[in-house]
Amino acid sequence: MKTVISASRRTDLVAFFPDWLAAAVANGSVEVRGPRGRTRVVDLRPESVHTIVLWSKDFSNLIGNRHGLRKALERYGQRTALFTITGLGGTRIEPGVPSPAAALAQLPGIVAVAGDPRRVSIRFDPIFTWREGSLVRSNLAFFETVAEKAADQGIRDIRFSFAQGYRRAVRRTRAKGIDFVDPEPEQKIESASRLAEIAREHGLRLFTCCQPFLAGPAILRSACIDGRLLTALHPRGERASMTKDQSQRPDCGCTRSVDIGSYEQTCPHGCVYCYAGGRDTASSISGT
Numbered sequence: 001m002k003t004v005i006s007a008s009r010r011t012d013l014v015a016f017f018p019d020w021l022a023a024a025v026a027n028g029s030v031e032v033r034g035p036r037g038r039t040r041v042v043d044l045r046p047e048s049v050h051t052i053v054l055w056s057k058d059f060s061n062l063i064g065n066r067h068g069l070r071k072a073l074e075r076y077g078q079r080t081a082l083f084t085i086t087g088l089g090g091t092r093i094e095p096g097v098p099s100p101a102a103a104l105a106q107l108p109g110i111v112a113v114a115g116d117p118r119r120v121s122i123r124f125d126p127i128f129t130w131r132e133g134s135l136v137r138s139n140l141a142f143f144e145t146v147a148e149k150a151a152d153q154g155i156r157d158i159r160f161s162f163a164q165g166y167r168r169a170v171r172r173t174r175a176k177g178i179d180f181v182d183p184e185p186e187q188k189i190e191s192a193s194r195l196a197e198i199a200r201e202h203g204l205r206l207f208t209c210c211q212p213f214l215a216g217p218a219i220l221r222s223a224c225i226d227g228r229l230l231t232a233l234h235p236r237g238e239r240a241s242m243t244k245d246q247s248q249r250p251d252c253g254c255t256r257s258v259d260i261g262s263y264e265q266t267c268p269h270g271c272v273y274c275y276a277g278g279r280d281t282a283s284s285i286s287g288t
Contacts, residue, residue: 001050001239001240001241002047002048002049002050002238002240003042003043003048003049003050003257003258004049004050004051004052004053004225004227004230004240004241004255004256004257004258005042005044005049005051005052005053005257005258005259005260006053006055006225006257006258006259006260006261007021007052007053007054007055007259007260007261008055008259008260008261008262009055009259009261010035010259010261010262010263010265010276011261011262011263011265011266011267011276012055012056012057012058012267012269013054013055013056013260013261013265014054014055014056014058014059014061014062014069015056015057015058015059015060015061015267015269016265016266016267016268017265018061018062018066018067018069019067019069020265021069021072022067022068022069022072022073024044024260025044025072025073025075026068026072027044028043028044028045029041029042029043029044029045030042030044030260032259032260032261032262033262033264034262035263042258042260044260046075046076046077049076049077050077050078050230050234050238050239050240051076051077051078051079051080051230051234051240052073052076052078052079052080053080053081053082053224053225053257054073054079054080054081054082055082055084056081056082056083056084057083057084057085057089057094057097057098057103057269058097058098058103058106059081059083059106059109059110059113060098060106062109062110062113063106063109063110063112063113070113073113077234077235077236077238078119078230078233078234078235079113079114079115079119080114080119080120080121080230080233081110081113081114081119081120081121082121082123082159082224083103083106083107083110083120083121083122083123084122084123084124084125085100085103085104085122085123085124085146086124086125086126086127086128086139086142087100087139087141087142087143087145087146088100088128088139089102089103092176092178092272093128093130093178093271093272093273094269094270094271094272095269095270096268096269096270096271097269097271100142100145104145104146104149107120107149107150107152107153107155108153111153111154111155116233117153117154117155117156118154118155118156118157118229118233119233120153120155121155121157121158121159121224122146122150122155122157122158122159123158123159123160123209123224124143124146124158124159124160124195125159125160125161125209126160126161126162126163126164126273127139127140127160127161127162127163127191128163128180128273129162129163129180129181129182129183130173130178130179130180130181131179131181132179136181140191140194140195143160143195143198144198146158147198147199147201147202147204148202150202150204151202151203151204155204156203156204156205157204157205157207158199158204158205158206158207159206159207159208159209159222159224160192160195160206160207160208160209161208161209161210161211162182162183162188162211163180163182163273164182164273164275165180165182166273166275168275169272169273169274169275172272173272173273176272178272180272180273185213188211188213188214189213189214192208192214192219193218195219196218196219197218199218200218205220206218206219206220207219207220207221207222207223208220208221208222209222209224209252210222210249210251210252211251212251221253222253223252223253223254223255224253224254225245225254225255225257226253226254226255227240227241227242227243227255227256228240228242228255240255241255241256241257242255243255243256244256245257263276
């Protein structure tokens with residue numbers, strides 16, 4: 001069975017390492033250092049890859065074929081995109097992320113690269129809540145704009161979760177003078193119900209990522225990498241693994257893939273809620 005390649009959960013390769021990613025694809029293999037320091041060589045030859053799954057908050061490098069990235073990825077039979085848009089880009093919450101308008105403007109180009117809007121999923125992730133003086137603010141209100149623009153492009157899937165209070169992230173938010181608020185479960189359920197209604201009005205499917213208590217008839221449990229969907233959408237109908245990815249969190253519904261990014265590849269988005277942020281180690285991954 002061919003491998004599903006994830007590029008990448010660990011860092012934004014498309015936004016900040018397009019030259020590295022294009023070179024790795026051209027080379028046909030890459031040496032990857034995992035979270036525990038172990039290295040492995042990953043086969044990237046097109047005949048070995050079922051799908052390459054691209055995660056990013058900024059696909060402009062891919063759309064514009066910078067460093068030949070778009071051309072390099074065209075070697076693969078199937079390319080899918082997980083595009084994170086929260087409406088917080090350019091704020092002190094996500095200082096290095098494109099503005100909401102700039103991000104939404106990328107949607108047609110992403111669909112063109114994927115070749116089918118069903119191969120593109122929006123990640124409205126995370127929903128972030130914070131206190132400013134006597135006011136409690138969040139990005140929830142931006143969801144309707146995202147839903148409308150996604151539907152206009154034929155995209156049908158949106159995934160979401162609420163920000164979690166990882167210790168590293170909480171320290172970072174406090175250092176930046178941001179008072180992070182973690183709503184009570186009942187509040188999250190109420191907010192999720194509102195999102196589900198908006199999604200329904202726009203003909204979208206809504207998925208909750210790693211927060212199963214939010215799932216129900218109108219909100220499905222997410223598999224951001226879904227072997228069944230990748231099989232159904234593959235241009236030659238080739239089968240992808242449908243086995244749960246045991247390297248992910250217990251509540252993660254993703255099926256097996258091999259991630260080729262590294263936490264050592266520093267991501268300059270600077271998102272305050274990121275559990276992997278704050279690392280200043282230079283990349284030590286190289287193509288082989």
